[in-house]
Amino acid sequence: MTGNRLSPLLALSLVLALLLLALASVAVGSTEISLRDVGAAILAALGAPAGDAPSPAVQRIVLDLRLPRTLLALLVGAGLAWVGMVLQTVTRNDLADPFLFGLSSGAAAGAVGVIAIVGDLLGRWTLPAAAFVGGMLAAASVLLLAARSRGAGPERMVLAGLAVSFLFSAITNVLVFSGDQRAVRTVLFWSLGGLGLARWDNLAIALAGLSALLLYGVRRRHALDALLAGDDTAHSLGIDPQRVRTEAFVVAAFATACFVALSGVIGFVGLMVPHLARALGGPLHARALPLSALLGALLLVASDIASRTLMAPQELPVGVVTASIGALFVIGMLWREQGDGQRT
Numbered sequence: 001m002t003g004n005r006l007s008p009l010l011a012l013s014l015v016l017a018l019l020l021l022a023l024a025s026v027a028v029g030s031t032e033i034s035l036r037d038v039g040a041a042i043l044a045a046l047g048a049p050a051g052d053a054p055s056p057a058v059q060r061i062v063l064d065l066r067l068p069r070t071l072l073a074l075l076v077g078a079g080l081a082w083v084g085m086v087l088q089t090v091t092r093n094d095l096a097d098p099f100l101f102g103l104s105s106g107a108a109a110g111a112v113g114v115i116a117i118v119g120d121l122l123g124r125w126t127l128p129a130a131a132f133v134g135g136m137l138a139a140a141s142v143l144l145l146a147a148r149s150r151g152a153g154p155e156r157m158v159l160a161g162l163a164v165s166f167l168f169s170a171i172t173n174v175l176v177f178s179g180d181q182r183a184v185r186t187v188l189f190w191s192l193g194g195l196g197l198a199r200w201d202n203l204a205i206a207l208a209g210l211s212a213l214l215l216y217g218v219r220r221r222h223a224l225d226a227l228l229a230g231d232d233t234a235h236s237l238g239i240d241p242q243r244v245r246t247e248a249f250v251v252a253a254f255a256t257a258c259f260v261a262l263s264g265v266i267g268f269v270g271l272m273v274p275h276l277a278r279a280l281g282g283p284l285h286a287r288a289l290p291l292s293a294l295l296g297a298l299l300l301v302a303s304d305i306a307s308r309t310l311m312a313p314q315e316l317p318v319g320v321v322t323a324s325i326g327a328l329f330v331i332g333m334l335w336r337e338q339g340d341g342q343r344t
Contacts, residue, residue, distance in 0.1 A: 010280070011291075011294075014294055014295070014298065015294065017298060018074075018294065018297055018301070021298060021301045021302055021305070022070050022074065022301055023035055023038060023039075024305060025069070025070040025073065025301050025304060026038045026066045026067055026070050028305055028308060029061075029066060029308055030308075030312065030313050031061060033061065033062060037054040037058050037062070038062055040053055041053075041054050041058060041059045041063060042062065042063070042067070045059075045063050064200075068198040068199055068200050068203060069196070069198040069304070070304075071198070071203055072195050072197075072198035072203060072206055072262060073195055073297070073300045073301045073304045073318075074297045074301060075203070075207060075209075075259075075297075076206055076259045076262070076263045076266065076300060077269060077296040077297040077298070077299055077300025078294070078297040079206065079209050079210045079213060079255055079256075079258075079259050079296070080097075080098065080256070080259060080266065080269040080273075080296055080300075081270060081273035081274065081293055081295060081296025081297075081299075082210070082213045082214075082217065082289060082293050082296070083097070083213065083252045083255055083256055083270050084096065084098070084269070084270025084273060084274045085273075085274040085277065085285070085288060085289055085292045086217070086248050086252055086289075087100070087249075087252055087270070088274050089224050089227055089248075090154060090224070090244060090248045090249070091154040091155075091157060091158055091245070092154055092227070093154065093155075095271065096271075097267075097268075097269075097270035097271040098252070098260075099165065099267055099270075099271075100158065100162065100165065101138075101142055101157075101158075101161030101164070101165065101249070101252075102138040102139075102141070102142055102161050102163075102165035102167070102168055103252070103253050103257065104135075104165075104256065104260055104265045104267070105138060105165045105166075105167075105168035105169045105172065105265075106134040106135045106136075106137055106138020106139070106141075106164070106257075107131040107132070107134045107135035107138070107257055107260035107261060108131070108134070108168070108172050108190075108191050108260070108265050109134045109138075109168040109169075109171045109172045110130040110131045110132070110133050110134020110135065110137070111127055111130050111131040111134065111191075111260075111261075112172045112176060112187050112190070112191065113134070113175050114126050114127060114130040115127070115187050115190065116175050116176055116178075116187055117175060117178070125202075127197070127261070128197070128262055129261070131257065131260050131262075132205075132258065132261040134168070134257075135253065135256055135257030135260055135261070136253060136257050138164050138165075138168055138253075139249065139250065139253030139257070141160075141164045142157065142160045142161050142164050142249070142253075143246065143249065143250075145163065145164070154245060157245065157249070172191070189264075190264040190265075191264060191265050191319075192264065192265065192317030192318075192319040192320055193263055193265050193266035193267070193317050193318045193319025193320075193322070194263065194264050194315075194317050194318055194319075195263055195304055195318060197262050197263070198262065202262060205258050205262055206258055206259055206262055208258055209254065209255035209256070209257070209259050210255065210293075212251050212258075213251060213252075213255050216247070216248070216251045217289045220247065220248070221284075221285040221286050221289065223239050223244045224248070225283075225285055226239050227241060227244060228283055263318075264317075264319065265319060266300070266318060266319045266322055267319055267323050267326065268322045268323055268325065268326025268327075269296050269300060269322055269326075271326060271330075272330070273292050273296045273299060274288070274292050275329075275333070276292075277291040277292035277295055280295075299322065299325070300318070300322070303321040303322050303325065306321045307320070
């Protein structure tokens with residue numbers, strides 16, 4: 001790697017590492033399955049010759065339980081990292097992520113409301129639907145508050161996001177306190193993040209969120225690059241910074257609601273991965289966005305493996321693992337910056 005240009009060898013290494021981690025994620029669990037049986041089960045499902053097919057029980061574990069979970073980890077990890085990259089660019093705030101703007105808090109409030117009070121009205125779609133509605137309601141609230149302060153710049157959107165985040169966090173706590181106490185454990189696990197809702201029929205929700213981010217990134221990557229140089233430079237290039245921010249926030253809100261609706265609240269992926277992507281590939285979005293998606297997928301798949309193995313047979317919420325890694329990452333950044341400052 002020269003300067004901030006990602007070398008093809010490193011990019012290929014990251015892709016291969018992701019493939020290996022994905023296979024390991026399908027193999028690891030309360031029932032250990034060999035990589036050979038994992039491959040045979042997948043090939044059998046695709047109709048390809050696979051030699052000695054594994055038992056029906058192994059095929060069911062691989063195809064119905066673990067493979068959808070691994071795919072959800074890939075989609076959510078990539079998507080949250082992409083959201084963080086976009087939000088950090090349009091707000092020029094290195095701490096921007098879905099948490100900062102209340103998107104995760106709104107989705108959590110919606111999910112907790114149905115878990116603790118409303119109940120299972122729509123069957124297995126109740127929780128994702130409520131989380132999605134909560135996330136979009138939080139996004140609308142942030143946009144409404146920001147619109148009241150038009151022209152104030154990205155810092156006003158950050159303040160609006162913080163206010164909405166605190167509001168929906170308070171609503172969530174009230175719902176937990178006043179709702180069915182038997183549901184508290186479910187609420188706690190969901191609010192800390194998990195991938196247990198993954199099924200073949202709901203992966204399309206996460207795929208829709210990632211697709212929206214992909215389309216927006218391809219279409220508006222040059223406008224995002226212009227914002228890196230400031231609003232004045234963007235204006236001189238014929239780009240309306242406020243319009244780009246609004247578009248980016250709407251897309252980020254929709255995608256985050258899709259992800260949180262299935263995975264719960266998984267923190268720090270959208271905060272730390274963009275920093276790693278910029279360090280490896282530079283700030284321009286044609287390279288930084290796909291790289292952040294790749295690193296985010298790597299991080300969440302690895303974290304999910306850790307969540308299932310660190311306290312086996314119990315399963316840790318995956319958000320606990322990502323938060324631990326994120327905290328160490330931030331401490332390391334501060335420690336390194338302090339060391340650099342003392343040497344200058």
